[in-house]
Amino acid sequence: MTMIDTTSYTLISEAIKTEAKRILTDGTVTAVVGYAAARRKGSVQPIVITTPEDADKLLFSKGAVNNLAVYLTKAKKEIPKTGRIGIVVKGCDLKALVGLMGESQLKRENLYLIGIPCSGVLGSIIQPDTELTEDTIAPKCLECDVHMPTGCDFIPQGAPITPELEKKYAAEIARLEALTPAERWSYWKEQFSKCIKCYACRQVCPFCFCEQCLCDRNKPQMVESTPRPAGNFAWHVIRAMHLAGRCAGCAECERVCPMDIPLNLLNRKMAKELKELYDHEAGLEINEKGPLSMFNEKDDQSFIK
Amino acid sequence: MQKFITEQNFNTLIDRLIGAGKRVVAPKLNAGTVLYEPLSGSGEMVLDQLPRRSGKEAFFPLCEDIVSYEKEGQKVKLTDIDPALFPETLLVAVRPCDTAAIPVLDAVFSWDYKDQFFLERRNKTTIIGLACTSSDDACFCTAVGISPDDRRGSDLFMTQLEGGGYLCETHSEKGEALLTAHAELFTEPNSQKAKPLAKPEVEKVDLQKVKAWLDNNFEDPAWDSIATRCVGCGACAFVCPACHCFDIVDEGTEKSGKRRKNWDACGFWKFTHHASGHNPRDGQPKRYRNRIMHKFKYYDDKFGQTLCTGCGRCIRLCPVGIDIAEIVGDISRKN
Numbered sequence: 001m002t003m004i005d006t007t008s009y010t011l012i013s014e015a016i017k018t019e020a021k022r023i024l025t026d027g028t029v030t031a032v033v034g035y036a037a038a039r040r041k042g043s044v045q046p047i048v049i050t051t052p053e054d055a056d057k058l059l060f061s062k063g064a065v066n067n068l069a070v071y072l073t074k075a076k077k078e079i080p081k082t083g084r085i086g087i088v089v090k091g092c093d094l095k096a097l098v099g100l101m102g103e104s105q106l107k108r109e110n111l112y113l114i115g116i117p118c119s120g121v122l123g124s125i126i127q128p129d130t131e132l133t134e135d136t137i138a139p140k141c142l143e144c145d146v147h148m149p150t151g152c153d154f155i156p157q158g159a160p161i162t163p164e165l166e167k168k169y170a171a172e173i174a175r176l177e178a179l180t181p182a183e184r185w186s187y188w189k190e191q192f193s194k195c196i197k198c199y200a201c202r203q204v205c206p207f208c209f210c211e212q213c214l215c216d217r218n219k220p221q222m223v224e225s226t227p228r229p230a231g232n233f234a235w236h237v238i239r240a241m242h243l244a245g246r247c248a249g250c251a252e253c254e255r256v257c258p259m260d261i262p263l264n265l266l267n268r269k270m271a272k273e274l275k276e277l278y279d280h281e282a283g284l285e286i287n288e289k290g291p292l293s294m295f296n297e298k299d300d301q302s303f304i305k
Numbered sequence: 306m307q308k309f310i311t312e313q314n315f316n317t318l319i320d321r322l323i324g325a326g327k328r329v330v331a332p333k334l335n336a337g338t339v340l341y342e343p344l345s346g347s348g349e350m351v352l353d354q355l356p357r358r359s360g361k362e363a364f365f366p367l368c369e370d371i372v373s374y375e376k377e378g379q380k381v382k383l384t385d386i387d388p389a390l391f392p393e394t395l396l397v398a399v400r401p402c403d404t405a406a407i408p409v410l411d412a413v414f415s416w417d418y419k420d421q422f423f424l425e426r427r428n429k430t431t432i433i434g435l436a437c438t439s440s441d442d443a444c445f446c447t448a449v450g451i452s453p454d455d456r457r458g459s460d461l462f463m464t465q466l467e468g469g470g471y472l473c474e475t476h477s478e479k480g481e482a483l484l485t486a487h488a489e490l491f492t493e494p495n496s497q498k499a500k501p502l503a504k505p506e507v508e509k510v511d512l513q514k515v516k517a518w519l520d521n522n523f524e525d526p527a528w529d530s531i532a533t534r535c536v537g538c539g540a541c542a543f544v545c546p547a548c549h550c551f552d553i554v555d556e557g558t559e560k561s562g563k564r565r566k567n568w569d570a571c572g573f574w575k576f577t578h579h580a581s582g583h584n585p586r587d588g589q590p591k592r593y594r595n596r597i598m599h600k601f602k603y604y605d606d607k608f609g610q611t612l613c614t615g616c617g618r619c620i621r622l623c624p625v626g627i628d629i630a631e632i633v634g635d636i637s638r639k640n
């Protein structure tokens with residue numbers, strides 16, 4: 001079993017503390033959103049700090065799983081959005097921020113980006129005191145093309161160490177694509193049947209920033225809120241469609257699902273389709289015209305029969 | 306009454322009951338996740354893992370129909386769901402942190418309003434508790450006054466023995482009836498030692514001190530630092546053995562449909578959203594405060610108990626690592 005080397009995270013943590021202290025002291029930012037240690041060994045919580053003294057709480061580790069971009073969206077009203085805000089980002093989280101900028105939700109000049117040279121994080125923190133190995137690393141990290149983020153204001157020194165390992169999502173998507181529609185349907189039917197409509201997947205998603213989700217409407221009700229086949233199917237299809245061309249692949253939705261539903265397969269399949277159809281990919285360039293929010297005469301029209 | 310049963314005889318008991326048409330619910334692997342689910346055979350039981358969701362759903366399901374309606378012309382026909390049709394159930398291998406929550410739920414569902422859906426299922430269920438022999442660092446039952454071999458809520462309690470098999474101890478008439486009806490599968494208890502119990506590594510929390518602080522600190526800056534990170538999902542409430550809020554929804558068409566009772570969670574923004582558009586809990590810290598207040602103050606005010614059995618599920622599954630054991634421990638150390 002291949003172990004993933006994360007020794008660089010110690011020095012990275014030190015650099016984050018120093019930089020956060022500096023930008024809070026000289027007034028570059030009003031707050032820094034980052035990670036801090038929690039009670040259980042290896043566990044990490046998101047934290048918002050506003051004073052230089054608190055900068056010592058910040059760290060980066062294999063348990064720094066959260067995509068903190070979610071805290072900068074309008075859905076999280078509790079976080080003060082005044083002035084410039086510092087945020088610790090892995091490459092995958094940065095893609096989400098870039099997507100939010102493209103959707104006019106954030107302005108680059110209001111952010112101070114602390115990018116992480118990232119070798120990977122855990123796929124699950126149910127048991128946070130877990131070694132980072134090829135088995136426990138988040139599957140997204142095996143397919144990551146932004147271990148070294150670019151375009152940030154500060155990047156601690158350190159080179160990500162990323163051994164070549166099997167790409168689990170690609171293999172699983174290929175397996176599902178090879179099934180007949182009936183077999184595929186029975187796979188998803190079983191998975192969706194576990195959904196308890198806790199909406200953890202929605203609440204952690206940086207792109208689920210609608211102030212009132214369609215699925216929460218009750219005057220009139222748009223989608224059955226009951227966790228039964230009809231409502232569950234509607235919920236998952238709506239979510240997959242609404243995130244197509246937007247999802248940044250952070251896989252937070254899948255990580256947080258208490259029922260272990262492999263949600264990101266849906267989003268990744270949609271991303272694959274958008275790549276094939278419109279050559280669109282979530283990346284680090286701000287793109288104001290998402291593939292599904294604009295019309296181009298050159299688009300493939302062959303599906304209109 | 307105390308008896309001994311071998312693992313093999315225990316499996317025979319389960320299979321025999323299933324064969325006789327009884328609904329037997331136990332921890333079982335379901336599309337990769339261990340949940341309390343009806344068994345089709347004893348071989349499906351998973352005894353070494355705490356199920357992802359709690360045992361409460363045996364009486365308080367995730368969703369249930371309570372009435373159905375049909376409209377013909379101007380007439381509306383209502384059909385009640387008849388609780389008499391709920392099946393007799395055996396709930397097996399339930400951890401003490403789940404069984405201890407059952408009397409806590411009983412108090413709520415039989416207080417001013419008798420919830421016939423809950424109570425009928427409860428009456429028809431026999432509960433076999435199982436002592437815990439392993440724990441992780443999210444478990445904190447002992448901190449809130451529950452133990453890994455707590456008998457509360459069990460009709461029959463089983464303890465694994467060193468040399469295999471279980472010591473069975475009855476705690477109610479239901480438990481005795483089960484044991485008596487299958488007496489030939491049990492023998493007299495022997496001198497075998499029990500497997501060592503789980504030992505959660507946590508300090509006991511002074512729940513009176515926690516309550517005293519909560520009584521006086523509804524408005525405190527601590528709520529912001531604790532819960533600004535809360536993302537407002539229902540994960541913690543839905544996996545909790547003691548949370549019991551529900552929402553009533555009507556679903557269907559104008560011609561026919563159902564009125565349903567679904568789990569709800571105080572972490573949701575929608576939970577306190579008034580029809581006027583006003584929301585008295587207008588931020589996540591206020592919603593999370595309710596979670597702590599309800600568990601360690603309001604419930605205690607009303608029923609003299611705590612609404613948390615320390616199962617640790619919400620700690621393991623909170624998307625943002627919010628740790629109720631840490632929060633309550635911190636509160637107990639405040640003056």
Ligand code: SF4
Binds near residue numbers: 206207246253254
């Ligand atoms: S859909 Fe999932 S993977 Fe995509 S951005 Fe949202 S949380 Fe991340």
Ligand code: SF4
Binds near residue numbers: 197198200256257259
């Ligand atoms: S997190 Fe999982 S269980 Fe919760 S709503 Fe999303 S898919 Fe369903």
Ligand code: SF4
Binds near residue numbers: 534535541542625627
């Ligand atoms: S405490 Fe955690 S699990 Fe509970 S609502 Fe907040 S984010 Fe969700």
Ligand code: SF4
Binds near residue numbers: 615
């Ligand atoms: S509050 Fe958390 S630890 Fe306490 S009983 Fe509920 S899920 Fe378990």
